[in-house]
Amino acid sequence: MAGFTARNPAFRETVRASFESQTFMRTLGVRMTGLEPGSCVLEMPSRPDLCQQNGFVHAGATTAIADTAAGYAAFSLVPPGANILTVEFKMNLLNPAEGEVLVARAEVIKSGRTLMVVRSDVTARGKGTETPVAAMLATMMSLQT
Amino acid sequence: MAGFTARNPAFRETVRASFESQTFMRTLGVRMTGLEPGSCVLEMPSRPDLCQQNGFVHAGATTAIADTAAGYAAFSLVPPGANILTVEFKMNLLNPAEGEVLVARAEVIKSGRTLMVVRSDVTARGKGTETPVAAMLATMMSLQT
Amino acid sequence: MAGFTARNPAFRETVRASFESQTFMRTLGVRMTGLEPGSCVLEMPSRPDLCQQNGFVHAGATTAIADTAAGYAAFSLVPPGANILTVEFKMNLLNPAEGEVLVARAEVIKSGRTLMVVRSDVTARGKGTETPVAAMLATMMSLQT
Amino acid sequence: MAGFTARNPAFRETVRASFESQTFMRTLGVRMTGLEPGSCVLEMPSRPDLCQQNGFVHAGATTAIADTAAGYAAFSLVPPGANILTVEFKMNLLNPAEGEVLVARAEVIKSGRTLMVVRSDVTARGKGTETPVAAMLATMMSLQT
Numbered sequence: 358m359a360g361f362t363a364r365n366p367a368f369r370e371t372v373r374a375s376f377e378s379q380t381f382m383r384t385l386g387v388r389m390t391g392l393e394p395g396s397c398v399l400e401m402p403s404r405p406d407l408c409q410q411n412g413f414v415h416a417g418a419t420t421a422i423a424d425t426a427a428g429y430a431a432f433s434l435v436p437p438g439a440n441i442l443t444v445e446f447k448m449n450l451l452n453p454a455e456g457e458v459l460v461a462r463a464e465v466i467k468s469g470r471t472l473m474v475v476r477s478d479v480t481a482r483g484k485g486t487e488t489p490v491a492a493m494l495a496t497m498m499s500l501q502t
Numbered sequence: 503m504a505g506f507t508a509r510n511p512a513f514r515e516t517v518r519a520s521f522e523s524q525t526f527m528r529t530l531g532v533r534m535t536g537l538e539p540g541s542c543v544l545e546m547p548s549r550p551d552l553c554q555q556n557g558f559v560h561a562g563a564t565t566a567i568a569d570t571a572a573g574y575a576a577f578s579l580v581p582p583g584a585n586i587l588t589v590e591f592k593m594n595l596l597n598p599a600e601g602e603v604l605v606a607r608a609e610v611i612k613s614g615r616t617l618m619v620v621r622s623d624v625t626a627r628g629k630g631t632e633t634p635v636a637a638m639l640a641t642m643m644s645l646q647t
Numbered sequence: 648m649a650g651f652t653a654r655n656p657a658f659r660e661t662v663r664a665s666f667e668s669q670t671f672m673r674t675l676g677v678r679m680t681g682l683e684p685g686s687c688v689l690e691m692p693s694r695p696d697l698c699q700q701n702g703f704v705h706a707g708a709t710t711a712i713a714d715t716a717a718g719y720a721a722f723s724l725v726p727p728g729a730n731i732l733t734v735e736f737k738m739n740l741l742n743p744a745e746g747e748v749l750v751a752r753a754e755v756i757k758s759g760r761t762l763m764v765v766r767s768d769v770t771a772r773g774k775g776t777e778t779p780v781a782a783m784l785a786t787m788m789s790l791q792t
Numbered sequence: 793m794a795g796f797t798a799r800n801p802a803f804r805e806t807v808r809a810s811f812e813s814q815t816f817m818r819t820l821g822v823r824m825t826g827l828e829p830g831s832c833v834l835e836m837p838s839r840p841d842l843c844q845q846n847g848f849v850h851a852g853a854t855t856a857i858a859d860t861a862a863g864y865a866a867f868s869l870v871p872p873g874a875n876i877l878t879v880e881f882k883m884n885l886l887n888p889a890e891g892e893v894l895v896a897r898a899e900v901i902k903s904g905r906t907l908m909v910v911r912s913d914v915t916a917r918g919k920g921t922e923t924p925v926a927a928m929l930a931t932m933m934s935l936q937t
Binding site: 592597611612619637641 | 737739741742756757764766779782784786
């Protein structure tokens, strides 16, 4: 996956401002730890109030960071003034979301004029290891506003 | 979609107990308002701390209730002692998640020995209308414990 | 699912002409047996040269009719001169594709300006019964040419 | 993606025999050009009788090789006597399927006891270049027979 060029010279500021306006990311305690043209990394510390019935992080929370990372990977490539909407995503859950921090890494694999296809993988980091948790394949739409 | 029979006579209590142990559902303020063999309804009041950058409910929160409703629709059909895991889901976002309450309605469309396929639709209710927000198609796995 | 209005008064002729130009549909022996604004039905007789390793119709052939029905359900709604492309689809296989005829029934569930979301279900008909074979959820894009 | 070990010492023969019994692969002219534990490569020459309305290879044919490659990537890992069924797949179409040969490359990304998750990518080769055509994410189930 390579060689995307940002069309918005201020894409870092634009992405940051949008990310910081997402109240749900704040509620979940998510931080953006990586951003390049066409890719984005988010981290969410595990918390006891984000769990499903077996004490693992809930797939909804995992999806939230996978989708958001995918959205900002795509958003980093749009021209100034454009917006990004999630069209759809599909996610496979690979292992229980167990660990200290969940990490979502998204990469655009196809950047079209209107639609972008993004791969977003979630891993769980903890005790010196990193385990695959989920694999997402998502479609994003660029909207001129 | 019809005519599923619960194999666990105490499926209501089993589902409730599991749902109440999901801390993420509590964090999101989700209530279970419907449960029959093979179907489940969840409701999540809109809240300012669950939003994405445009002020609509975040797709991650929408996914959380769609996936959870799908899981309990499947869980209502398993024999006593079995567990349910989400294998994967795909979700199309149809309209902005705007309204007072988001409602997820899930129905099992195929109940196999090991796998169940579930449709889960999310709508937004408010001002006397109900708007489609998302359509999910999910696969659940029954695990004997 | 209801109440779509065709914007192309000649949508039947336009859809037919497009369908007849799909050589793969001819190769598979597929016929269009239903077409209304926002919906489409295709039928494919089972044939020994369309099978997978267990003698059932191959998921690729099943997908071909599910996707094509979804595409024409969407295509029936576009204005004159527009084209339809498949963006993506997800398909769950529910039962072996065994029977005399496979039937794909597609219905648009959301018709946007650029994107349409379509549900497409495949059943197997034979010996007086009809069995669910596959459930597809697809995204189509309308392109002005 | 790495380091899968085949549990069936005769996996090559077992996979080949199964592949050769798929009449649909013969109908489409597909050849298996790569097989290792956890991965599989299939090639399908473009043909005028496999096309959609714009003269590109039909998404159904592309899906057929993506799904089959995914299935045999998974099948290469099962113990002797087990079978593989496709549970579901999701496919994004990235570019028109235009070229002399379509190539599907599948890799298992998670191998569980019952379920396997497989990535399968299709490219179009021709005129000295190779273009991405489709990205699939699939779930396979291993069945003891």
